[in-house]
Amino acid sequence: MSVETPSKLQKMINAGHFALTSEVGPPRSADGAVIEHKGKLIADYVDAINVTDNQTSVCRVCSLACCIRLKTMGLEPVLQMVTRDRNRIALQSDILGAGSWGINNILCLTGDHQQFGDHSSAANVFDLDSIQLIQTARMMRDEGKLLGGHEFDVRPRMFIGAAANPFAGPNVGLRVSRLAKKVAAGVQFVQTQCIYNMDTFKTFMKMVVDRGLHEKVAILAGITPMKNVGMARYMQKRVPGMDVPEEIVKRIGGVPKEKQADEGINLAVDQIEEIKGLEGIKGFHIMAIEWEEKVPEIVERIGLYPRPKLAD
């Protein structure tokens, strides 16, 4: 099945533990301390840390630089790469660069359209898409070859991931098919879009399990705690590919304002506990957006702290 890499995330999954990942967003300035601070907040509570790549098309410190920083702190970064801003030359160059620093996890994404960001008049690239980036990373790792045909000796040893969005409706079957396509391309783990519509997620997982896809790819369920009812409403109305049922908004909005953050954490904990029981789930991707300090509390409350120790 999956090619073995030095990735700690892969080892945790293979050891049969629920794996935990989280993400940190780089700053919109050259301040290197931000990532260091965010990394320290969650270091002991997750197995790997995604670094987003100019998320929502807003220009920030590059993912690779932040991953190197986390790596030098002894942490396990997941290099997020979108195909929006770089062509195949630059993408492969960055994968080689990441490999040279011993970064062993990559998350292959197409990326949001630039119209959502701070440079909406920019040209986009999209030389490759996410699935072709998966193919490329796999070829570099397994064949020691670039798309252009050049062969090399020292290969990047990447545990290859991607995103899966069961909620970009209306057709859940299409989303399962797309996951199957990512599996065919060589993906080894996926982190799902934030789960709020539990019914749709269960339908998706049942179809995934019925096809046996869960045995070919490790599925980490995406969880994002809501800070307040405003955030719930914003995600419901404004964020592409997000499905926030009205009852979620009502649950967060149904408590006094000063209690909404707590209720958001309660909701995230309840969601994880419910998803733990689903077949085919290998772990959780906790995306506490600009709220990294809450990750430890969530991890403790779901009973997954301390993290298991892996034999080297």
Place this chain on the structure above:
Amino acid sequence: MIKAIPKPMEEIIDYVKDCNKLLIAGCDGCVTVCEAGGLKEAKILSSALRLYFTQGGRQAQVDDTSLTRQCEKEYLLQLSDRIDQYDAVVSLACGVGIQHMAEIYDKKIVFPGVDTCFLGVNEERGVYSERCQACGRCILAETGGVCPIARCSKRMLNGPCGGSDKGKCEISKDVPCGWELIYERLKTLGQLDRFETPTSPKDWTTSRDGGPRKIVREDLRI
């Protein structure tokens, strides 16, 4: 066909305000069909410019005409006996025709009178939408006759991305997700098996990435 829209009047006036003798040259091809640059539009623009000059107290001559196709030399040459009398030409052809006019009459100032937009279809009168980006290597046989390069905002060859919502693209609720269309068409054709086979990176050398393109058909040359 090529789709274009008329340039704003203010922009055209800014180009031609110092001219004394102007020719507005329409094209009977694509821009006539999308009602941006045919004889009718040439006449409307010349009338509007005459009004502009008159109101400004200027005695400027503004003539209009339309050529069968500005992308072909033989039709452009029909202006050869009279183009010298004009200070400038406003071409209402697409970007191809405008450039061809400037090539053939290399000492003449040629202004664009339309913005050339895309290769598309007429959905209904006044509504045009893109279908082709002329990438030079057609893949419609694999994608159910719907082009992901022209119709996916991220020109993905393995879509749809995670941003589509209720069959619409993340950039706008008015834009259908190209890959939702492909999926549904493949389903209709009984070809859904194609959907789960990854498409490898595309060779873009036949697209604009390969530099300015040229076709030489030896079988057609005289």
